[in-house]
Amino acid sequence: MKDLDFLTSTPSRQIDYEKFDTRLLDSVLENETSFLTCMSCGGCTATCSAGNLTNFNVRKIGLMLRRGEIDQLSVEIEKCMFCGKCTLVCPRDINIRNVVLLIKKGIALLKTENILS
């Protein structure tokens, strides 16, 4: 009905664990087990070169990966400058630079398989 055109079912913003795409996370964890131990302290974000120039948040990259938000991740990850300072400051000694690299690789792979547009 045309007079009801102003209404649409709004998609939920809720993070729905049932709809997670864990393929990327699994592949990162397999190759960089140190990522398991992130405690979201934000040390990486504080020192991040890209984060000081853009709204890039490297801690949130880890979160997006954990929550399977691959589309958003594929955009955000491009902002990383690979300076590696995050890895230097991480109190849990996570090779964050490698995590980012693995995410990029993983996304490239998903793209070539035409799974991601």
Added chain:
Amino acid sequence: MMNKPRHIAVIGGGIAGMETASRLAQAGYKITLIEKERITGGHLTQWSHLFPDSSDPAIVVSRLSSALSHQNIKVITSTEITDISKNGQYFNLKSGSEMSLNADAIVVTSGFHLFDASRKEEYGYGLFDNVLTSADLELMMKNEKPIRTASGKKPRRIAIIHCVGSRDAKAGNTYCSKVCCITGIKQAIELNKRLPECEIFCFYMDLRLYGSSFDGLYLTAQQKHKVQFIRGRLSEAAEKPDKSLQIKAEDTLSGRPLRMDVDMIILLVGMEPGISHNNFSRNGSVQLDENGFLKCKDVHAARNLTTQTGIFMAGTCICPMSVSETLENARSAALEVINYFERKM
């Protein structure tokens, strides 16, 4: 040392009472240990593993039990002290009209009471079959029961919920119960050992891992046991048609509401003041602090002294404590009692 041995009543036969009694007995005092349950050992008789070393609580209890068979110690079980009064230089303790005894001093070791999770209605304890408390899980593991959902299935995902009844004005408790965070991590690890395929999530506000080895256990839980941590307090749990549970929290680190279906929920229930505290404080024998625990005379210099001279205290009747802290605290109380009588002489 002294002519007639002094008589000390220890109220509560949990580990604090057992340790205090045995230390004082070794020092030559006559002790009556009064326990309201049929057996001594308190909550520890219901636990399966102790943090941080995953040891068997029965070892602690049995060591303390054998120390109780000292000639100076008399143990009275199935008796609850309902009244304390001062009668000249003695304290008189009564259990209803059945028992009355006099003592030169008292050590209160009446312990804690577990938060009744059904008071947090939004978590569905007592309503939904697959909502358990940390105490239920301990007992399940102690009895070596396999971890299964109410319908007998292997859980595929379990959520462990921190701060249940703690740091919660709505539940009437604004303090931190201190040992729940590490208990949650311990239980997460134990669950992973039993159910390697099961995903385990801890929902926390702050991880308060104060012990020197606790943070190491957190790291182990992440690294070795793949336990995942989500920063956000559980808002509600609801049962789905298949009896699994839908839970809602905010993933505060990404600032968005989060919904998850789990097969089982473990509520980390905190320590509340023992119900018997009312008995001791009724006629002003001792005072309670703002949270209902026994108030100490000086939080730095006299942690084991109540507000009444001659009445001492030890263990979780003072505040939430771990097992090792409770035992240390009991020994410290014994020392205070000894000092009290030696100064008196």
Added chain:
Amino acid sequence: MPGELYERISQDIRFTEGLTACMNCGICTAICPAAEFYDYDPRSIVTTVQSGDEKTLKDLLESETIWYCGQCMSCKTRCPRGNCPGQVIQVLRKVSQETGAFTKSRKGRQQLLIKDTVGKNILKYGYCIYPATAYPEKHPEQGTVWKWVFENSHEVYASVGGNYQGKGPGTLRKIPREALDELHRIFEYTGGINLFNKIEEHSRKKALELGFRKENADPDMEVYTRFVENEQ
């Protein structure tokens, strides 16, 4: 630095009532209906307000975000500190309207529409919602049955024992003149009319700013209203 805005906000007793130190647990956002369908996070709003920073508060009052809350107050039930982010929102909206900040956001500008419908109903009829002004063309979601009720209102209400626009008590009765007069005076003496005027005045300014101007240089409120109604 806390400044004039924070001062204003904290003077409202609903703010005192609604916020004692937040510990950022997120229990409110977890079940907030608005957080689910809008880019909205009551927890972070409370944190922002708690910071008291004047510049951040100014931005907040001019933002879309304070207009997303639906005031269901589900947050109040769960907060472990007894806070009520929904009440904090009420205070922010009040200050936003008093200072004119509301006209800076699309959702904020809608306050004019509510004043012109619900506000008008209250003063004219003594009801917030009134059959004669619940026009089916403005409410197509109300369905075919409501259209029937609207078009045959007197008969329909009478058939179910109503007293639509009638004298004396009963469903949808005409509110007696004296009662309406008292209501008007209450609005006048308690700042109710003043708030209506503020909303109108700031909206007029905004209309001019956007170039909705009549030939005599007055703001064209009809065009502005349509603009606000249709803004996406």
Added chain:
Amino acid sequence: MKKTAKIKWADFNKEIADDNYYYLRSCIRQNFFPGSEKAFLDILRHNLHKTIFDDASHTTCAGIGYHADIVTFETLQTIAARHFSLMNERGIPSAVVSCITSFGIYSEILATWEEFPEEKEKIRAYLKKATGREFEVPENVVHSCDIIYKFRNEIAAQMKSPLINQKTGKPLKIVDHIGCHYSKMFPERGVGGAEFPKVLTGMITAWGGETVDYPERRHCCGFGFRQYLVKSNRSYPMSNSKKKFESMAPYKPDAILANCPGCTMFFDRWQYTLGQIEGKTYGEDGNGIPVLTYEELAGLVLGYDPWKLGMQLHQVDVEPFLDKMGVQYNPDDKYKGLNGKYINQPDFSGCLKV
């Protein structure tokens, strides 16, 4: 920060006055469920033999305006104070409020005055200046569903049609929806507290029905005041209601029962709207799930005529529910006005035009 007393809410009951009430009507209920307010008074007077005063002089509480932020807290409080003054004039100590938002507002005001007595004095001065009136706070303020709950067993004793499916002999399955402002803000003002108020489930079980728990039971209907009042915001309330329908539908409820007039209306209308735009219905055979007020449910149980109860004003057809209950009604009377005169009728009713 106030610590709550250590209460077990499941055991909590609030005080509900026994008789002699002052009725405060609801804007939304009068507009959309006019028969319900009439039925409430009839049930109270004729079935329960209670005294209730229906005053022409009270007005809207302005609550919808308040929660849409165009009415100040001071104005709101003063209007409430005027209503208390009207009660004082009649010497009636107990208020019965028909609207959930109003009820929440009275609760909020009374709680505010308890905590900030100076606020009450400020309002006293406002009311005096504006109207010359004085006021005292009523002894008891409850919602009208509390009254039906209180007398649910008396109603059960006079029951003509229990909530039993006449075809299967099984209890009818009814989901309850409690309006957010009933007790989410002040749990001690709701029967059974804030999480699982018993006020509607108590009625359902007392009259032979079965209640249904479902995951999104406690979620808001989505009204959101400004989110509905402004046309371009209405996807928000619809999406919230839809979330609830999706969550309750697997339980195949026979009806939805709500205590808030707004929620009742929205559940009724959004089912129609969703049917129109998405072609989806949540009840059986292309019907929606009938949505009832508790006055209508009590009326049906007591044998009142569904058309006198105003159930023809629902968009979602109620007939499937009436048939299951075995209620006697004449389909031809649905659109008849006073003296049996045909009023005209809607283009169609239900969620989809068949």
